[in-house]
Amino acid sequence: MKLLIKGGRIIDPISNTDEILDLLIENKKIIAIEKNIDAKADRVIDATDHWVVPGLIDIHVHLREPGFEEKETIATGSQSAARGGFTTICCMPNTKPAIDNKERVTYIMNKAKKEASVNVLPIGAITKGQEGKELAAIEEMLEAGVCGISEDGKTVLNAALMKEALNLAAQLKIPVFSHCEDHFLADNGAMNKGKRSKELGIKGISSDAEDIITARDIFLARNLNVKLHLCHVSTKGAVEILRDAKKTGNQVTAEVCPHHFILTEEAVTKENTNTKMNPPLRTYQDIEKIKEALKDGTIEIIATDHAPHHEKDKKLPYEKAAFGIVGLETAVPLTITELVEKGVLTPLQMMEKMSTNPAKLLGLDKGELKLGKTADITIIDPKDSYNINVKAFVSKGKNSPFHGKSVRGKVKYTIVEGKIVLDNGELV
Numbered sequence: 001m002k003l004l005i006k007g008g009r010i011i012d013p014i015s016n017t018d019e020i021l022d023l024l025i026e027n028k029k030i031i032a033i034e035k036n037i038d039a040k041a042d043r044v045i046d047a048t049d050h051w052v053v054p055g056l057i058d059i060h061v062h063l064r065e066p067g068f069e070e071k072e073t074i075a076t077g078s079q080s081a082a083r084g085g086f087t088t089i090c091c092m093p094n095t096k097p098a099i100d101n102k103e104r105v106t107y108i109m110n111k112a113k114k115e116a117s118v119n120v121l122p123i124g125a126i127t128k129g130q131e132g133k134e135l136a137a138i139e140e141m142l143e144a145g146v147c148g149i150s151e152d153g154k155t156v157l158n159a160a161l162m163k164e165a166l167n168l169a170a171q172l173k174i175p176v177f178s179h180c181e182d183h184f185l186a187d188n189g190a191m192n193k194g195k196r197s198k199e200l201g202i203k204g205i206s207s208d209a210e211d212i213i214t215a216r217d218i219f220l221a222r223n224l225n226v227k228l229h230l231c232h233v234s235t236k237g238a239v240e241i242l243r244d245a246k247k248t249g250n251q252v253t254a255e256v257c258p259h260h261f262i263l264t265e266e267a268v269t270k271e272n273t274n275t276k277m278n279p280p281l282r283t284y285q286d287i288e289k290i291k292e293a294l295k296d297g298t299i300e301i302i303a304t305d306h307a308p309h310h311e312k313d314k315k316l317p318y319e320k321a322a323f324g325i326v327g328l329e330t331a332v333p334l335t336i337t338e339l340v341e342k343g344v345l346t347p348l349q350m351m352e353k354m355s356t357n358p359a360k361l362l363g364l365d366k367g368e369l370k371l372g373k374t375a376d377i378t379i380i381d382p383k384d385s386y387n388i389n390v391k392a393f394v395s396k397g398k399n400s401p402f403h404g405k406s407v408r409g410k411v412k413y414t415i416v417e418g419k420i421v422l423d424n425g426e427l428v
């Protein structure tokens with residue numbers, strides 16, 4: 001089976017390519033990237049005025065299986081990923097039960113093999129049951145196929161235990177994805193602590209709750225030669241700590257989610273619980289710092305923290321509603337509209353942050369358009385303009401604060417190992 005993609009704008013960060021070329025795929029591999037390929041193909045995609053980019057990789061997704069199938073499943077979450085242009089996603093272990101041993105990792109891997117339309121890489125828990133008391137069976141989980149470890153949803157508050165985990169991850173050469181939140185400082189707050197929380201009379205979560213664990217984990221990881229990765233950075237303080245750490249040669253990396261570079265606490269209303277997520281929406285000053293860090297490379301990854309919830313968990317008083325919003329089907333249009341069109345990132349830099357750098361962190365041979373590489377490819381129409389409509393999401397989660405937002409940029413084709421899983425905007 002030969003697939004020819006004609007006339008698209010090939011954007012490849014590694015070779016620094018950004019030009020109109022054809023691309024030919026055969027037997028799951030890229031076999032030519034040239035001007036005017038004139039080979040006979042079984043299928044030709046006309047990519048005129050479209051971007052042809054390395055398959056997007058989302059390192060932070062909640063698939064909710066097992067235990068919360070009413071919120072999302074591996075099947076629906078991976079379809080949502082395909083819709084969003086992601087060819088590989090990493091799923092977080094805060095399921096019920098938590099992914100903390102090899103049987104549970106194998107369960108996800110097998111189910112993904114059967115039901116998922118994109119590559120799914122599980123992330124294992126740091127502690128047993130994510131209870132923060134003793135380490136999970138990390139070596140076993142690595143043998144079974146995890147791509148890293150994380151306590152996401154919470155922090156390992158015991159610094160000695162976190163240090164042990166970082167030490168082990170250094171030996172095993174796997175990344176540690178850190179959710180930075182001091183639960184005592186967060187103090188059961190429901191939104192950012194500041195002007196808006198005062199206005200609304202909702203208990204706030206201070207920036208300190210994030211900054212202190214960011215600093216702690218960077219300190220713990222110093223000299224360990226471990227890949228420490230900061231999840232969903234949301235504060236100016238965390239960006240400053242990260243910037244300083246990089247100056248002194250720490251190999252820490254960080255991700256930001258679209259909602260944290262677009263919305264501020266001003267978006268929060270008591271009625272709209274889709275503005276509630278962890279970490280919370282912060283302030284204009286935080287957003288400006290985050291954008292600066294995206295632009296200068298201090299933050300090298302954009303991830304979604306796709307956190308689907310059932311309506312019953314969101315249709316509650318603000319304080320009681322679940323934390324989290326969906327993100328897989330909105331990441332590309334939001335990033336194009338808010339970062340590329342506004343001149344914060346070039347298309348090449350966007351693909352670096354959504355494909356090349358995630359692949360690098362995970363040690364995957366992906367994130368690049370090159371001869372001989374596996375054909376994981378995304379094709380985007382950057383000019384298609386429309387309003388985001390949660391009812392059209394294939395994710396079970398409709399919990400997005402971006403419903404109705406006018407955006408530009410639509411994913412048209414998602415190709416996983418040479419197979420088209422999203423065909424002209426339709427799931428195959």
Ligand SMILES: NC(=O)N[C@@H](CC(=O)O)C(=O)O
Nearest residue numbers: 062152153277278307323324
């Ligand atoms: N981000 C969220 O608000 N929620 C996530 C947990 C997490 O990412 O910390 C979830 O699992 O729902």
Ligand SMILES: [Zn+2]
Nearest residue numbers: 152153179231
């Ligand atoms: Zn988290």
Ligand SMILES: [Zn+2]
Nearest residue numbers: 092152153305
């Ligand atoms: Zn998360």
